[in-house]
Amino acid sequence: MFGIHDLTLFIVSGLLLNIMPGPDSLLIMARSASQGWRAGCAAALGIGAGTFVHIGAAAVGLSAVLATSATAFTVVKWVGAAYIVWCGIGMLRARLKPGKSGSDPEGQTLSTAPARLPLRRIFAQGFLTNVLNPKVALFFLAFVPQFIDSDATNKPLAFLILGCIFNFNGMLWCNGLALFTAFASARLKVKPLVALWLNRVTGGIFIALGARLALAEQH
Template sequence: MFGTQDLTQFIIAGILLNIAPGPDSLLIMTRSATQGWRAGSAAALGIGAGTLVHIMAAALGLSALLATSATAFTIVKLAGAAYLLYVGVSLLLSKAKTNTSKETTPLPALSHGKIFAQGFLTNVLNPKVAIFFLAFVPQFIAADASNKPLALIVLGCIFNFNGMLWCHLLAVSTAFARQRVRISQAVTLWLNRFIGMMFISFGIKLALANKH
């Protein structure tokens, strides 16, 4: 159908790849733990929108430019690394804020629109995702497919749909766990700083990454 092949294997592999931890998952968990599942879902939707950009870019051949042009890859890579470092430093330097009920919150609440933008930028500025769609998805496009870009879009949308199911499950389960397990604000603050360090490590890793 649509020039695809081995669809079952593609779905299984895609689910396993989506489950693998990374900056996207970390962002969803951070926002769900601090602002509830809706905030985590907003981050997930932003990530899904970023993935759609990568899918369309791969179908249009723009991702091939990142794969072949060292300059283009470096520019996008450094932009993505800088953004991950920015998010990490923001978390690392976060301070507890006292509200009217004299409770502390470890992070300033962001609007769902800003959280969506965080998810979008975290994903779309990662050139490794673009290279992934060029390296992984074509393996499941039939050699005799009449419209290979359409087949890539179909497979990309299936991958993204499954990814969104996982991301929203992660958002809900993280928020549920946060409600069930009461953690002191001091511990939460240090957890946010630890997560900030993780984002910084992701940013450094991306900055040092090669195309292959």
């Protein structure tokens, strides 16, 4: 139907690819651990929105420009790498916010938890982290067409359908990861200082991933 073949293989392969760790998963886990499941789900929804941009761009051929134009690829790559590094620096600079009640034996104000980001900003982080990564665009161009018949009457429609299926399964995984991380953090009673350092470690990884993206070559 719609010129799509091996749909089961596509779904299984897509799930396995979504499970592979990357900046998206790290962002979700960091936000869920530090601010709870709502923050993690906000990041997941932002990532899903970014994926829809890639799906639409690939369906109409815009992503092909990244695959054929070295200049376009380089511009998007550097912007994406800069943004990921900027997010990482922000995580490294995170601080505990002052407690509202009580003090330690020396009279110092207690700190409670890392400062909370608004959900809309977390959504934007997820969106931009995904949409500014040219490797995601190239992935869709390389992966999805393998499951579309060469003689399909409407290849863009088939691409959109497969892309939506991939993103739906990805959202199931991402939101499940957000809920699991938040639940595990609550069960383990992760202390604010531990959550802060988890945030900082994730920030360091983001900086490394940004540097890796900056050094990535067009294929």
